[in-house]
Amino acid sequence: MSGLWNYPLFKVGSFSLTAGSLFYAALILLFAKVVEVFLYRLFIRTYAKKREIDPGRAFAVSRMIKYIIYFIAFLFILKVFGFKLSAVVLGSAGLLVGLGLGLQNTFADLLAGFILLIEGNIAVGDIVVIDGMVGVVRNIKLRTTEIKTRDLVFIIVPNSKLVANNVTNWSHNESPARFTIDVQVGYKEDIEKVERILLNAAASLPDIVQNPKPTVQVVGLGEYSISLKLVIYSDELFFIEKVLSDLRKKILLDFRSNSIDIPYPLREVKVVS
Secondary structure, eight states, rough: OOHHHHHHHETTTEEEEEEHHHHHHHHHHHHHHHHHHHHHHIIIIIIIHTTTTOOHHHHHHHHHHHHHHHHHHHHHHHHHHTTOOHHHHHHHHHHHHHHHHHHHHHHHHHHHHHHHHHSSSSSSOOOETTTTTTEEEEEEOEEEEEETTTTSOEEEEEEEHHHOOEEEGGGGGGGGGEEEEEEETTSOOOOOHHHHHHHHHHHTTBBBSSSSOOOOEEEESSSOOEEEEEEEEOOOOOTTHHHHHHHHHHHHHHHHHTOOOOOOOOOOOOOOO
């Protein structure tokens, strides 16, 4: 029985595959899984909740713990199969140099994944703007990040893009985000009345906060109109476009009911025969 347990099923150099080594490898993987689940529950469900750690940050730490556990398990499995770890390290260094030349983008994404998980600048649940698209981060993997857009479409973004490019993270705001609505009115209109209408429209929508208060600014005196800017603040970041659309609709209806003119350019054309 002992001979069958240690009988080499496959052997190349120092590598020896036996029934015993397969059993120990499976045992190591099982033990690694048990340790991962235990530490996950200990950290996420107990420590993170007790300390009120941000869920995205807790997720990043749990991912790092998972990678470390399975990396250590992988080294133990190599040792069980008869590999010398010193030779593996030297061979891996040479292999990584060769692969790095041909897979520069992939390695850049992997490195960026570690940076995201360690720094926590972008975490699961954050609302981000990348390439003009607004989305919520659903998953951060080692090479890519899954983002769910407002169109309910999942996009896969390489991690290097999130690290190297400018990304707006609205979830890092400590206060409501600031947005603006541009409005133009004619010179014959009462500017104070227009300001009251704009502020009342902003106050009528529940998704627009009143602290900080909305404000109206005169930003230009144009050729045919006065340019105004309504500044608002809102906690509704993911569907802010709908909030702004509702506000524009409210302003338009209030302007019509108060006979406020929204001018447009006129051109006089003379026909010379």
